[in-house]
Amino acid sequence: MLFGLLVPVAAFAETAATAGADTYKNLGLALGAGLAIGIAVIGGANGQGKAAxxxxxxxxxxxxxxxxxxxxxxxxxxxxxxLVIYALLIAFMLYGKIS
Incomplete structure (x- = not known):
């Protein structure tokens, strides 16, 4: 999950000087994608552990x-x-909306 939060920061580091509304939208999409997969993985691993x-x-x-x-x-x-794979697909779709 930490990797998913750090990648958007590094990706947008060089555009920080020309930060506009579009950059903040892209940052929100990237953070949303990272959080979506991070939370899904935590929940899926917990559920699989309990089931097993x-x-x-x-x-x-x-x-x-x-x-x-x-x-x-x-x-x-x-x-x-x-369910975790669906969250990964949603994260890919959010990542694809980043311009």
């Missing part, structure tokens, strides 16, 4: 249920990861 921990705890309590828990866990992890 719950599945492994269930398998630990009942090893015979491992086959029944594995496929739903993988599907759940894929759905959680898809």
């Amino acid at each position: 921990a719950a599945a492994l705890e269930g398998i630990g309590r009942n090893p015979g249920a491992a086959d029944k828990l594995f496929v739903p866990m993988i599907i759940g992890l894929a759905l959680i990861e898809s």
Whole structure:
């Protein structure tokens, strides 16, 4: 997340002398893109960690249920990861609006 916040600052450092309204708009878009992917990654990693921990705890309590828990866990992890990928696409779209 820190990288996403520092890249826009470095990208707009040389245009600081001619700062106009358009520069501030671009800076806002760049910061928004960085925050969008940063927050999505934090939430996705937290959700995946909790889902995997719950599945492994269930398998630990009942090893015979491992086959029944594995496929739903993988599907759940894929759905959680898809939300992070959507946030990445939104960040790319915001980054593409920077002129």
